[in-house]
Amino acid sequence: MTSPAVVDLLGLLAYGELASFxxxxxxxxxxxxxxxxxxxxxxxxxxxxxxxSICARLTALGVDPITAMQPFSTALDAYHAQLIPSNWLEGLVKSYIGEGIAADFYREVSKYLDKETAELVEEVLTDRGLADFAIERIRQACDGDSVTAGRLALWGRRMMGEMIAQAGQVATHRNALAELFISSEPNELSAEDVTGLVNRLTVGHARRMDVLGFAS
Amino acid sequence: MTSPAVVDLLGLLAYGELASFxxxxxxxxxxxxxxxxxxxxxxxxxxxxxxxSICARLTALGVDPITAMQPFSTALDAYHAQLIPSNWLEGLVKSYIGEGIAADFYREVSKYLDKETAELVEEVLTDRGLADFAIERIRQACDGDSVTAGRLALWGRRMMGEMIAQAGQVATHRNALAELFISSEPNELSAEDVTGLVNRLTVGHARRMDVLGFAS
Structure with a gap:
C-alpha cells in the first residue's frame, strides 16, 4: 500500500509538469x-x-493519474494565473526560477520517498538545457539595459511569494502531504520545520536570481 | 539535389506542426x-x-529546418492570429477543421513528392485520435443548444476563408511551391487548376462541417 503522501507528491508533480508544459x-x-x-x-x-513518466508510475502504483492530480490543479492554476508572462523574457525568467524552486522542493522531500519513486523524481528534475538557455538569453537582454534588468528582477522576486502562497494553500488542505516533509509527528506541523524549509528554498532562489545578475 | 518545392513543402509542414503544437x-x-x-x-x-520527424527528414536532405520553415512563419502566424479560439469548443473546432484541411492539401500534393517524402507526409497526417475526440465533444456541446451550434458553425466557416487567404499569400511569394501542385507547366499558373484544388478542399471541408452537424 503506497502512502497517501507519496501519491500526493506524485500527483502534485504530475500536474506541475502538465501545467508547465x-x-x-x-x-x-x-x-x-x-x-x-x-x-x-x-x-x-x-x-x-x-x-x-510520473503518470506511468502512478498507474503502476494502482492510482489513476487524473485522481491523483485533481487536488492540486486549483492551487497550481492560481499560481500560473498570477504569473502570466507579458513577454518572452518574463516567460524565460518564470521557467528558470519556477523550475528551480520546484526542483529544490522535490529534492527536499525525496528523502521521504521510496527508492524507486525518488529515482523517478530525480530523473524528472534533471535539467535538459532549459537553465543554460534561459540564463544566456536573459543575461544578454539585461546587458547594459538596467530598465529591463530591473523589471525582470521584480518579476523574479514575485515568483517565490506566489509559490509560498500556493504551497500554504496546498499544505492546509492536504494534511498527508504537509506531514510528510514538515514534521515527523503525525497531525502536527512544526513551525520551525516550515521556517527551515522556506529558508532553504529562499537560499536556492537567491542563488538563481544572482546567476541572472539580479538582486533577490 | 532535392527540388526546392519539396523543401518548401516540408518547411511549410514542419512550421505548421510546430505552430499547431x-x-x-x-x-x-x-x-x-x-x-x-x-x-x-x-x-x-x-x-x-x-x-x-519532418525536421529529421529536412536534415537528412541537407537542409537546415529553421531555414526551410522561415518563409512560411509569417503566413501561418497570421492565420493563427486571425483565429485565436475564445473558448475550449472553438479550439476543438479549429483543430479538427484545420488539421482536416491541411491533411487534404498534403494528400493532394503528395503525388508530386518522392516516395520516401510522401510516406513521411502520410505518416505525419495520420490522425491519432484527435478527430474522434473533437467530434464527440463538439456534438455533445451542440446537442439541443442551437446557439452554441450556430456560433461554432460560423467559426468553422471562417477557417476555410482564412486558409485560402494565407495560401494565396504563400503561393504568390513561393513560386516553386505554387508550380509544384497547381500546374504541370513551369512558370505558369493555371487558373483552372487553382479552382480545382480549392473546390476539392472545399468539398472536404463541407464534409467535416457536416460530421459536426453544421451547415457549411
Missing part, C-alpha cells in the same frame, strides 16, 4: 526568433515527457 | 476538465513529434 508551449509563441521558438517548444515537450 | 497546447488550458486537458495536451505533443 502548457505554459512553456504558450511562452514559445512569444519567442523573438524561429530558432528560440523551436527551442522553447522542445523544452515544453520535455515537461510532457516527465508528466508521462 | 503551440496553439493546441494553449487550447488545452481552456479544457473543462483535467481529463480533457490531459488529452488535448497529448494531442499537442503528437504535433511536435510530427514536427521532429
Amino acid at each position: 502548457g505554459h512553456m508551449a504558450a511562452d514559445a509563441q512569444n519567442a523573438p526568433s524561429l530558432y528560440d521558438k523551436a527551442q522553447m517548444s522542445k523544452f515544453a515537450t520535455v515537461e510532457h515527457d516527465n508528466y508521462n | 503551440g496553439h493546441m497546447a494553449a487550447d488545452a488550458q481552456n479544457a473543462p476538465s483535467l481529463y480533457d486537458k490531459a488529452q488535448m495536451s497529448k494531442f499537442a505533443t503528437v504535433e511536435h513529434d510530427n514536427y521532429n
Whole structure:
C-alpha cells in the first residue's frame, strides 16, 4: 500500500509538469526568433515527457493519474494565473526560477520517498538545457539595459511569494502531504520545520536570481 | 539535389506542426476538465513529434529546418492570429477543421513528392485520435443548444476563408511551391487548376462541417 503522501507528491508533480508544459508551449509563441521558438517548444515537450513518466508510475502504483492530480490543479492554476508572462523574457525568467524552486522542493522531500519513486523524481528534475538557455538569453537582454534588468528582477522576486502562497494553500488542505516533509509527528506541523524549509528554498532562489545578475 | 518545392513543402509542414503544437497546447488550458486537458495536451505533443520527424527528414536532405520553415512563419502566424479560439469548443473546432484541411492539401500534393517524402507526409497526417475526440465533444456541446451550434458553425466557416487567404499569400511569394501542385507547366499558373484544388478542399471541408452537424 503506497502512502497517501507519496501519491500526493506524485500527483502534485504530475500536474506541475502538465501545467508547465502548457505554459512553456504558450511562452514559445512569444519567442523573438524561429530558432528560440523551436527551442522553447522542445523544452515544453520535455515537461510532457516527465508528466508521462510520473503518470506511468502512478498507474503502476494502482492510482489513476487524473485522481491523483485533481487536488492540486486549483492551487497550481492560481499560481500560473498570477504569473502570466507579458513577454518572452518574463516567460524565460518564470521557467528558470519556477523550475528551480520546484526542483529544490522535490529534492527536499525525496528523502521521504521510496527508492524507486525518488529515482523517478530525480530523473524528472534533471535539467535538459532549459537553465543554460534561459540564463544566456536573459543575461544578454539585461546587458547594459538596467530598465529591463530591473523589471525582470521584480518579476523574479514575485515568483517565490506566489509559490509560498500556493504551497500554504496546498499544505492546509492536504494534511498527508504537509506531514510528510514538515514534521515527523503525525497531525502536527512544526513551525520551525516550515521556517527551515522556506529558508532553504529562499537560499536556492537567491542563488538563481544572482546567476541572472539580479538582486533577490 | 532535392527540388526546392519539396523543401518548401516540408518547411511549410514542419512550421505548421510546430505552430499547431503551440496553439493546441494553449487550447488545452481552456479544457473543462483535467481529463480533457490531459488529452488535448497529448494531442499537442503528437504535433511536435510530427514536427521532429519532418525536421529529421529536412536534415537528412541537407537542409537546415529553421531555414526551410522561415518563409512560411509569417503566413501561418497570421492565420493563427486571425483565429485565436475564445473558448475550449472553438479550439476543438479549429483543430479538427484545420488539421482536416491541411491533411487534404498534403494528400493532394503528395503525388508530386518522392516516395520516401510522401510516406513521411502520410505518416505525419495520420490522425491519432484527435478527430474522434473533437467530434464527440463538439456534438455533445451542440446537442439541443442551437446557439452554441450556430456560433461554432460560423467559426468553422471562417477557417476555410482564412486558409485560402494565407495560401494565396504563400503561393504568390513561393513560386516553386505554387508550380509544384497547381500546374504541370513551369512558370505558369493555371487558373483552372487553382479552382480545382480549392473546390476539392472545399468539398472536404463541407464534409467535416457536416460530421459536426453544421451547415457549411
